[in-house]
Amino acid sequence: xxxxxxxxxxxxxxxxxxxxxxxxxxxxxxxxxGEVCCVYDAExxxxxxxxxxxxxxEELMYEDSPEFDLYYIDSSEIKYPHSWKGQIYLVKCxxxxxxxxxxxxxxxxxxxLIPHLNKQGEFHLIFDESEFPYKCPIVxxxxxxxxxxxxxxxxxWLMLMQNPLVYDLVDMDSRMxxxxxxxYEVVI
Numbered sequence: 001x002x003x004x005x006x007x008x009x010x011x012x013x014x015x016x017x018x019x020x021x022x023x024x025x026x027x028x029x030x031x032x033x034g035e036v037c038c039v040y041d042a043e044x045x046x047x048x049x050x051x052x053x054x055x056x057x058e059e060l061m062y063e064d065s066p067e068f069d070l071y072y073i074d075s076s077e078i079k080y081p082h083s084w085k086g087q088i089y090l091v092k093c094x095x096x097x098x099x100x101x102x103x104x105x106x107x108x109x110x111x112x113l114i115p116h117l118n119k120q121g122e123f124h125l126i127f128d129e130s131e132f133p134y135k136c137p138i139v140x141x142x143x144x145x146x147x148x149x150x151x152x153x154x155x156x157w158l159m160l161m162q163n164p165l166v167y168d169l170v171d172m173d174s175r176m177x178x179x180x181x182x183x184y185e186v187v188i
Contacts, residue, residue, distance in 0.1 A: 008057035015156055016061070016102070019109040022149040024138060030097065032137040037111070038097035052091050052105050056165050059089035067100045068093055081168035106160070112139045113150070113187055115157040117174040123161070125154055125187045145187065154188050 003011075030038065054062075062070040072087040080088060093099035113125040127139045137143065161167045 003057075005057075005060055009060040012058055012061055015106065015160075016109070018152060019106070019156060020102070022146065022152045024112065024145050024149050025143060026146065029138055029143075033134070035097040036134040037108075037136065038093070038099070052107055054089040054091055055106055055160060055169075056163060058105060059091075061103045062089075062091050065100065065103060067095065067098075068103070079172075081165070081172045083165055083168045106156070110153045110156065112136050113145070113153050114173075115161065115170045116177065116186075117171050119178065123158065125150065125157065127185045127187065129181075129185075142185075150188055 059070060059072075062068045069092045070089060071092075072089045075084045075086060075088050078088065091105060112128050114128045116124050116126045118124060128136075129139060138145070157170075161170055
């Protein structure tokens with residue numbers, strides 16, 4: 001049975017609400033770095049990986065947003081799993097950091113953690129140590145994350161990976177990380 005756009009949007013809204021209940025740390029981490037991950041001008045950085053991709057159905061949250069630009073690229077233009085066909089949606093805040101936090105992408109809500117499947121297929125959350133043109137103090141300084149944030153982020157990613165497209169993306173990203181590095185700081 002196919003899920004309607006309305007049902008998909010309600011599911012994403014539920015995920016957003018659940019992630020709004022937790023925070024990585026007990027203070028505004030943006031004060032540590034001047035909100036660098038929100039205000040950094042990605043256009044000055046030539047690495048397209050800096051774009052905020054959206055998970056399947058998440059684009060529905062941005063269709064009428066005056067604060068975010070929603071755009072897409074064809075899946076054949078970038079390195080994405082073969083199961084992803086057609087359009088890959090991305091979003092950019094028009095006036096960072098003054099964007100509507102209530103609709104920030106899942107990728108932002110779960111940062112600095114990312115899903116990872118080890119070579120045995122076991123799921124973990126790891127710190128996102130991707131090469132950004134800036135440093136996240138939480139990752140760089142090994143600041144302890146709130147236990148509830150870690151727990152909820154783990155549950156959300158487990159649920160998201162029930163979607164074969166999300167699973168394929170996490171698996172592909174994990175294999176790419178494995179090709180570059182062998183040890184990760186596993187959070188859970």
